[in-house]
Amino acid sequence: MLVTRPAYGLRVVVATDLSATSLPAIAAGVREARRRNVEITVIHCVDNDAEIEAARSAIARILIELACDAEIAVLHGPPLGSILRALDGVGADLLVLAARGYRGLLSTLLGSTTEALVQAAPCSVLVVRA
Numbered sequence: 001m002l003v004t005r006p007a008y009g010l011r012v013v014v015a016t017d018l019s020a021t022s023l024p025a026i027a028a029g030v031r032e033a034r035r036r037n038v039e040i041t042v043i044h045c046v047d048n049d050a051e052i053e054a055a056r057s058a059i060a061r062i063l064i065e066l067a068c069d070a071e072i073a074v075l076h077g078p079p080l081g082s083i084l085r086a087l088d089g090v091g092a093d094l095l096v097l098a099a100r101g102y103r104g105l106l107s108t109l110l111g112s113t114t115e116a117l118v119q120a121a122p123c124s125v126l127v128v129r130a
Contacts, residue, residue, distance in 0.1 A: 003019075003034055008010050008044075008087045010038050010039060010091065011039045011040070011041060011084065011090055011091055011092050011093055011094075012029050012033040012036065012038055012040045012041075012092070012093070012096060013029075013040070013041045013042075013043060013087060013090060013092040013094070013096070013123075014026050014028075014029030014040065014041070014042045014043065014095075014096040014097075015043045015044075015045075015083045015095065015096070015097055016042060016043070016044055016059070016098070016118070017044065017045075017079070017098075017113075018020060018044055018055065018058055018059070019098075020066045021098050021099075021100050021130040022098035022130075023062065023098075023129050024098065024128050025097055025128040026063075026066070026090075026096075027066060028096055028098060028126065029042070029096035030063075030068045030070070032042055032094060032096065032126065033068075034092075035051065038093070039048060039070075039071065039085075040068065040070040040071070041071040041072075041073055041086075041090055042059050042063065042070050042071070042073070042085055043074075043082075043086050043118070044058075044073075044074050044075070045075045045076070045077060045078070045079040045082045045083065046075070046076055047072060047076075048076070049076060051074075052074045052076070053098070056072055056074050056076045056110060059074075062112045071090075073086060079113045080113055080116050080117065080120070083095075083096060083117060083119070084117070084121065084122075087121060087122055087123060089107075091125045093123050093124070094123055094124050094125070094126060095117065095123055095125045096124070096125075096126045096128060097114045097117060097118075097125060097126070097127055097128065098114065098128055098129075099127050099129045099130065100114070100125075100130070113118050
C-alpha cells in the first residue's frame with residue numbers, strides 16, 4: 001500500500017478575538033481546512049480565567065453554525081505571545097486571522113496583533129478582510 005503525504009500540511013489554526021470583524025476569518029479557516037482536508041484549531045486569548053468558559057462556548061456555537069468539528073484552545077495571556085506559542089505547539093501550517101479586531105481603529109492598515117503575527121508566525125498567514 002502506498003501512502004502519500006497530503007499536498008498541504010496537517011493543521012490550520014484560526015486566531016480570533018470573537019469580534020464581529022473576526023467571524024469571516026473563522027469561516028475562511030474552516031473552508032481552508034476542508035479544502036486541504038486537514039485538522040483545524042480555533043484559538044482565542046483571554047485576560048483572566050473567568051472568561052475561559054464563555055469564550056469556549058462562543059467558539060463552539062460558531063463552529064456548530066459552520067458544521068465544523070474543530071479543536072478549541074482558549075489561552076490565558078497576551079495574544080501575540082500566546083498565539084505564537086500555540087502555533088509551535090500544534091505544528092500549524094497555516095494561520096488565519098482577521099485584518100482587524102477590537103482595536104481596528106488604532107491601526108491604519110492591519111490590526112496591531114495581526115501585523116505582528118504576519119511578521120513573526122512560523123507558518124504561512126492568511127489575512128481575511130471583513
